[in-house]
Amino acid sequence: xxxxxxxxxxxxxxxxxxxxxxxxxxxxxxxxxxxxxxxxxxxxxxxxxxxxxxxxxxxxxxxxxxxxxxxxxxxxxxxxxxxxxxxxxxxxxxxxxxxxxxxxxxxxxxxxxxxxxxxxxxxxxxxxxxxxxxxxxxxxxxxxxxxxxxxxxxxxxxxxxxxxxxxxxxxxxxxxxxxxxxxxxxxxxxxxxxxxxxxxxxxxxxxxxxxxxxxxxxxxxxxxxxxxxxxxxxxxxxxxxxxxxx
Amino acid sequence: xxxxxxxxxxxxxxxxxxxxxxxxxxxxxxxxxxxxxxxxxxxxxxxxxxxxxxxxxxxxxxxxxxxxxxxxxxxxxxxxxxxxxxxxxxxxxxxxxxxxxxxxxxxxxxxxxxxxxxxxxxxxxxxxxxxxxxxxxxxxxxxxxxxxxxxxxxxxxxxxxxxxxxxxxxxxx
Numbered sequence: 547x548x549x550x551x552x553x554x555x556x557x558x559x560x561x562x563x564x565x566x567x568x569x570x571x572x573x574x575x576x577x578x579x580x581x582x583x584x585x586x587x588x589x590x591x592x593x594x595x596x597x598x599x600x601x602x603x604x605x606x607x608x609x610x611x612x613x614x615x616x617x618x619x620x621x622x623x624x625x626x627x628x629x630x631x632x633x634x635x636x637x638x639x640x641x642x643x644x645x646x647x648x649x650x651x652x653x654x655x656x657x658x659x660x661x662x663x664x665x666x667x668x669x670x671x672x673x674x675x676x677x678x679x680x681x682x683x684x685x686x687x688x689x690x691x692x693x694x695x696x697x698x699x700x701x702x703x704x705x706x707x708x709x710x711x712x713x714x715x716x717x718x719x720x721x722x723x724x725x726x727x728x729x730x731x732x733x734x735x736x737x738x739x740x741x742x743x744x745x746x747x748x749x750x751x752x753x754x755x756x757x758x759x760x761x762x763x764x765x766x767x768x769x770x771x772x773x774x775x776x777x778x779x780x781x782x783x784x785x786x787x788x789x790x791x792x
Numbered sequence: 793x794x795x796x797x798x799x800x801x802x803x804x805x806x807x808x809x810x811x812x813x814x815x816x817x818x819x820x821x822x823x824x825x826x827x828x829x830x831x832x833x834x835x836x837x838x839x840x841x842x843x844x845x846x847x848x849x850x851x852x853x854x855x856x857x858x859x860x861x862x863x864x865x866x867x868x869x870x871x872x873x874x875x876x877x878x879x880x881x882x883x884x885x886x887x888x889x890x891x892x893x894x895x896x897x898x899x900x901x902x903x904x905x906x907x908x909x910x911x912x913x914x915x916x917x918x919x920x921x922x923x924x925x926x927x928x929x930x931x932x933x934x935x936x937x938x939x940x941x942x943x944x945x946x947x948x949x950x951x952x953x954x955x956x957x958x959x960x961x962x963x964x965x
Contacts, residue, residue, distance in 0.1 A: 552941030
């Protein structure tokens, strides 16, 4: 059996284990053809050893300190680049989130307010201010606001000014006095302490279904984006409803 | 100094010269070779820990860097190679006839190498730097058992091409 060229080359390069090397040597000794191939590979090696140095020229050896300094500098620059990239991403996210939060009816505002447990402030531009008290409640699938006049004789009148808001809670306040506000499971009950009584009601645009009942009569319904009421909105977009109870 | 720092200095002393010479012989461009050898060691330092087989790791990284550099900078590299090769051979301490002989031999060896497939060229040059079969197999993605036979073929191909260009073993002596 003749050893392959790979085996002969490995023997030449000292890459055979001692047993394989010994076997290969015995074969070379006992086979003229194997010997010739082995010698030819040796001559090829010698040729390469002779001619390859012709490619060489003096090369500058770089001090190791220079390599280390460069590696540290690159790492520092890489760290700064990394930081700047993250800073840019965070800035963009903050700007995007701010813009989204500012959009009227934004779900982000709703989620943020819910997350923070924040109740909508009882504050509506265009409604007269005064000594007020009120309530704000998160809405569910259905929400009902029941406004009740105080018991007693005579004419009882008042007004409801309804605004659609970007807040996450339904808010009701009395703008001209005091009232009792009672939170219920799917809504609230509002009882004026005296009459006439004017109320400001803020209904979130995101609220799916909100109904306002004044003295046992439905005076306003928001069903999705649909508004059902007897009154058209004024120039500020508010629905001003007067109610009288005898 | 940290332990890795000391290890790095040892690796640098042991491997930088042969990585550099290998790249110079392979590319024919000492500046490119130096840049890539440095880059490979910078990467090793930034790695923060020595690889299991540093020799093979360094050659793999160096060959990847060389491949990337060549693909992005092919034309510039070619032009500079020729200019630098000529400049490097102009050694004022040599007699004119020696310079001519040396230039002839240099050109013949480079042309011979250029005629070989890339893998054969890399195998021959790496082996001439003393890399072991295991390191050659890992760096070039070869089966360890095939390295011997591939080397034998590459050497035979080198001799055939070299002789075809009019060279013989006595030329180099």
